[in-house]
Amino acid sequence: MEGRALLLNATFQPLQVIPWQRALQLFFSGKVEIVEESNKTIRSVSLTIKMPLVIRLLKYVPQRSRKNIVRFTRNNIFLRDQYTCQYCGGRPSLRHLTMDHVVPIVKGGGKSWENIVTACQPCNLKKGGRTPDEANMRLKHPPRQPIWLPFMGLNLDFTNSPEYIRVLVKNYTDTPESG
Numbered sequence: 001m002e003g004r005a006l007l008l009n010a011t012f013q014p015l016q017v018i019p020w021q022r023a024l025q026l027f028f029s030g031k032v033e034i035v036e037e038s039n040k041t042i043r044s045v046s047l048t049i050k051m052p053l054v055i056r057l058l059k060y061v062p063q064r065s066r067k068n069i070v071r072f073t074r075n076n077i078f079l080r081d082q083y084t085c086q087y088c089g090g091r092p093s094l095r096h097l098t099m100d101h102v103v104p105i106v107k108g109g110g111k112s113w114e115n116i117v118t119a120c121q122p123c124n125l126k127k128g129g130r131t132p133d134e135a136n137m138r139l140k141h142p143p144r145q146p147i148w149l150p151f152m153g154l155n156l157d158f159t160n161s162p163e164y165i166r167v168l169v170k171n172y173t174d175t176p177e178s179g
Contacts, residue, residue: 003040005052007032010099017167023052032057070146072113074099081118086140087127090120102143103131113145 005023007015024042026032026179037050070076077099084091086100100119103109106129119127119138 001040001052003038006054008035008054008056009063009113010057012056013063015057015061015063021053023055024049026055029059035154070148072111076146077116078118080146081119081141084118084140085120085123086117086143087119087123087132087137100124100127102139104129107131114143117143
């Protein structure tokens with residue numbers, strides 16, 4: 001089951017979108033409250049709960065301003081490459097995307113923006129522990145560190161949410177520097 005939840009600070013400031021599993025971990029550890037739920041239910045042997053859509057931290061977490069720094073994360077690599085395999089140009093589902101070292105670690109390649117690209121599983125397997133030239137594969141775009149985080153759309157349904165949540169999400173997603 002796939003799903004995501006919007007994580008809000010204690011002040012209702014949007015922080016990030018997280019997997020529903022992480023949202024439930026935070027809820028059961030007493031760190032958040034559920035503000036809005038989905039119609040989808042999650043069942044275990046002894047529990048049935050609705051999937052959280054919006055959660056809010058119970059304690060305020062100060063945010064450092066890092067306007068010109070894009071963190072090196074798996075999701076940001078996928079965003080930079082627009083969820084597209086940099087070898088074949090395909091757009092597989094998120095679960096079939098991988099990260100590939102352009103120059104393999106065993107050949108001196110490191111873990112950096114300039115050496116990691118998004119690849120589909122078949123291309124990653126085909127390339128193996130070789131460089132793109134050795135595997136006779138070409139990169140669609142040379143990897144580089146972004147100077148800004150590309151826009152990421154949210155596909156959450158807030159139609160049955162209270163008005164303040166809809167306004168909050170609309171204002172957050174309309175701001176180009178959000179993230």
